[in-house]
Amino acid sequence: MRAEAGNRRDRLREMLADLKMPGALEAVDGILAQADSGAATAAEAIEQLLDAQIGLRNNRRLQAAMRSSRLPAVKTLAQFDFAFQPSIKREQIESLHELGFVDRRENVILLGPPGVGKTHLAISLAITAAQAGRRVYYGTLAGLIGSLMEAKAAGELSRRLRVLTHPALLVVDEIGYLPGTQDGAVFFFQLINARHERASTVLTSNKGFEEWGSVLGDEVMAAALIDRLLHHCHIVNIRGNSYRMREHRDLMRSASDQRRQGESHDW
Ligand SMILES: Nc1ncnc2c1ncn2[C@@H]1O[C@H](COP(=O)(O)OP(=O)(O)OP(=O)(O)O)[C@@H](O)[C@H]1O
Ligand SMILES: [Mg+2]
Incomplete structure (x- = not known):
C-alpha cells in the first residue's frame, strides 16, 4: 500500500512537471500531507494545488508587466x-x-x-x-x-x-x-x-x-x-x-514620542 502511494506521488510530481506547473509541484507534498492527515478534504486539496499554480503564474505576469508597462510602483x-x-x-x-x-x-x-x-x-x-x-x-x-x-x-x-x-x-x-x-x-x-x-x-x-x-x-x-x-x-x-x-503626521508623532521617551530617560 505504502509503495503504491509513494509511486502515485512520484507520478503526480512527474505529471505536474510535464504540465509545467512548478507552483503546484512545489506545494504538492505539503498539500498531500494535509489531505492524508484529514486536515483538508479532497476538494480543498485540489483547490490549494491549483491556487499555488495560479499564484505563481499571476506573480510572473506581474513581474513581466512591471518590466514592460512602466508602472511606477506596486500598489494593490x-x-x-x-x-x-x-x-x-x-x-x-x-x-x-x-x-x-x-x-x-x-x-x-x-x-x-x-x-x-x-x-x-x-x-x-x-x-x-x-x-x-x-x-x-x-x-x-x-x-x-x-x-x-x-x-x-x-x-x-x-x-x-x-x-x-x-x-x-x-x-x-x-x-x-x-x-x-x-x-x-x-x-x-x-x-x-x-x-x-x-x-x-x-x-x-x-x-x-x-x-x-x-x-x-x-x-x-x-x-x-x-x-x-x-x-x-x-x-x-x-x-x-x-x-x-497622515503619513507625515504619524512620522511626526512617533518622532515626538521618541523624543519624549529620550527626555524621560535623561531625567
Ligand atoms: N486610502 C489609502 N490607503 C492606503 N494608502 C493610501 C491611501 N490613499 C493613498 N495612499 C498612499 O498614499 C500615497 C499618495 O497616494 P496617491 O499617490 O495615490 O495620491 P494621488 O491622489 O494620486 O495624489 P496626487 O494628486 O498628488 O498625485 C501613496 O503612497 C498611496 O499608496
Ligand atoms: Mg497621483
Whole structure:
C-alpha cells in the first residue's frame, strides 16, 4: 500500500512537471500531507494545488508587466485603507477590480485633490488587469504627450499611436498638474480618439472637468475629449484628506514620542 502511494506521488510530481506547473509541484507534498492527515478534504486539496499554480503564474505576469508597462510602483487593492477615505464607495472600487470595464472597453476617471489615492487605485486596477493576463501601460499625461511629440518629430506618430492603442488598459496619470499646450491637447485628443471604444483608459486628475479646458490649453479640444471619455465611463469622485499628510503626521508623532521617551530617560 505504502509503495503504491509513494509511486502515485512520484507520478503526480512527474505529471505536474510535464504540465509545467512548478507552483503546484512545489506545494504538492505539503498539500498531500494535509489531505492524508484529514486536515483538508479532497476538494480543498485540489483547490490549494491549483491556487499555488495560479499564484505563481499571476506573480510572473506581474513581474513581466512591471518590466514592460512602466508602472511606477506596486500598489494593490489589499493595501488600500477604505476607512481612511469614506467618500469612496468600496463596492464600486471592488467591482471595477473584477475588470468587466476592461472587457467592455469602458473608461475610469479618478478625480480628487492631492494624496487621496487616485494613482494608487489606478495602479491597482492596472496590476489586477496584468495579473489577469491583460496588457497594461502607464504614463503621466506629460510623459505620454512628450513621447507622442518625439514620435512626431521622428515621423513615427501613427506608429506610436498604434502602440499606445494596443494595451487593454492604459493609465493616464496626473491630468492637471503641468499646464498643457495647444499642441499637447491635440496629441492627447488623438490618443483618446484612437483608444475610444477599442480599449479602456484609466485617468486621474486633481481638476474637475470644467477646468480641463484651461489645464489642457484648448477648450474646444477638451470638450471633444471629455465627450469621448464620458461616453462609456465610471467616475470615482474622491473627497477627503491626503494620505501623505497622515503619513507625515504619524512620522511626526512617533518622532515626538521618541523624543519624549529620550527626555524621560535623561531625567
Ligand atoms: N486610502 C489609502 N490607503 C492606503 N494608502 C493610501 C491611501 N490613499 C493613498 N495612499 C498612499 O498614499 C500615497 C499618495 O497616494 P496617491 O499617490 O495615490 O495620491 P494621488 O491622489 O494620486 O495624489 P496626487 O494628486 O498628488 O498625485 C501613496 O503612497 C498611496 O499608496
Ligand atoms: Mg497621483
